[in-house]
Amino acid sequence: MGTAERREAPEDSGTVRGTTTRPDAAVVERAAPASGRREAGGRGGGAAGRETQGASAGRTAYRPLWVEEPARRRRLPDPVRTAAVRAVLLIAVTLIQAMVALLCTLAESWLAFPMVISSVVSTIAATWAALDVWVTRQVWNQRHGVVSMPSSTARALRRERRQARRQERSAQRAQARIRRRGGAGQLSHP
Known part of the structure; x- marks a missing residue:
């Protein structure tokens, strides 16, 4: 079917159809984690099996290009x-x-x-x-x-x-002490 496949949109009315692009096998191969290279079902285990599985699920999981790490040193002033x-x-x-x-x-x-x-x-x-x-x-x-x-x-x-x-x-302790005594010790009240 080429690089584009037709599928139904996830809307309520089944009349609207959208076009999505399907990733190449090499892109899917690079995007797959190293531990998930073989499928558990015993199917081919190659890129084609993952590609059909990704297409049937509606989306393909991709790894990010980079992972942000906290800085080791503080920024210069x-x-x-x-x-x-x-x-x-x-x-x-x-x-x-x-x-x-x-x-x-x-x-x-x-x-x-x-x-x-x-x-x-x-x-x-x-x-x-x-x-x-x-x-x-x-x-x-x-x-x-x-x-x-x-x-x-x-x-x-x-x-x-x-x-x-x-x-x-x-000063705060002195004020608290005066308040506890009920104002005793003050010469005049405000």
Whole structure:
């Protein structure tokens, strides 16, 4: 019957008919799981048996193309990622310029000298960009509490937050104690 087969639509009225495409045997073979290669009924066990079984059931089970897995590492912070992208672009441009300078030198072109000069400047800029990634990462870690060293400003911020929480809890306990006593201890009532 070719690549298309006619079947009735699953609607109430049997008069409407639709056209569906039937998967090729190779597609069905790839889509079938490794454990289900042979059918239990003892029929041919090949792609044709599964194909007729899939067509009779109305649909064929396919495996997804990929399975999403959770990330192993956390995403880089935005400033660090921006610096890294900038560094990668500058390094790529530097490598292209170095290659063009080499080819121009081998071809004895007049463009060799300007390309060598520009590739030297680009090398300095790419080194600066790579250092910028490192510095940006260190600054972000220092400010957001990832590094736990005595000189870390994040440690001082955490200490201040802990003291504020302690003061808030002690104020709440004092208010609860006053309420339990029925207002005793207050100089005036609001």
